[in-house]
Amino acid sequence: MNQQEITSLLQREADAILHIPVNEQYDRAIDLIVERIHHKKGKLVISGMGKAGQIGQNMATTFCSTGTPAIFMHPSEAQHGDLGILQENDLLLLITNSGKTREIIELIDLAKGLYPETPIIVITGNKDIVLAQQADVFLLTGNPKEVCPLDLTPTTSTTVMTVMGDILVVGTMKRIGFTAADYAKRHHGGYLGDKSREISH
Template sequence: MEESMRQIVEAEARALHAIPYSDAYDKAVGLILEHVHRRGGKLVASGMGKAGQIALNIATKFSSTGTPAVSLHPSEAQHGDIGVLQPDDILLLVSNSGSTREVIELVTLARRLYPAIPVIAVTGRAESELTRVADVTLLTGGAEEVCPLGLTPTTSTTVMSVIGDVLVVNVTRRTSFTAEDYAKRHHGGFLGFKSRNEADNI
């Protein structure tokens, strides 16, 4: 078990270090700042299956750090939930393959409502349908899953989560978000107590 654990941790750490950097990160942060913080829209994150759970995680981190965000299930979007979109929103779509049918269809539905809505894609494939329709693509590096079958989203979801963290942290820095601001959004639990305490000591 110890050897297996070390192999898994090392494989996922290598995948994280191999995330390719490009100016797409600057563009993604700029789009979020423009649409959410200047125009008053929100970030709408979506993905299917395990990637959808990462999208939800990213949305909640954005919301707690001063960037209004929601998670939209791509299948439910086809049954009316697409109505959550507003003109100045921005889509953040997560799909390792970049070919998830429900996610691609979500782009079509969103642009039928608002043709200019920007799309940030997080995917493992540079040549994919999602990359083709996105305004900005953040590539994961396409590392193999540590799952012994090579199928279960493991490494890919770890990398996607960290890419989300990169976006959240850099938007938070650009908006000068403070502990006092955090405390207003996170009243309960240890983090609420810690943020209020830090705000009081400023």
């Protein structure tokens, strides 16, 4: 790729981020996270298939390091016993670009069968799906066109999902008053551990 092609690709990714729909659903999502995890002492259970699942794994670890207990649950493994990780006061965050991922749709029914009152946050690129009626919070990606030349490989969509996860993490950190001292307690090793201890002293 030449420099012009790379610059164009970067511009398309940046434009997709800037066109993420911004509305009150983010506040509602953060309200649920604070209520279920920080007030009722549940945890955030994140799930997604394929590339969306990899983004979910990253979200879970980022939430954990910033004071919000979270875990990634693979939606297929949930059907073979891993659903047992779900507890009464937990919150589900489901990620599916198409909104039609069979395992995610089935996971909602399975989770509700175990704990009917479990709230659900959905991140998706498709507003015209059955999940829209089942979700307590519905966060749209803006359904950007992938930078993949085939418009198939999750590229721009996963970039946008990552940023949306960052919004939820940062919003939750601010809401709970998470400090560098709090960070240092959870991140002992490496450069970030050293930096957080320096800031907190």
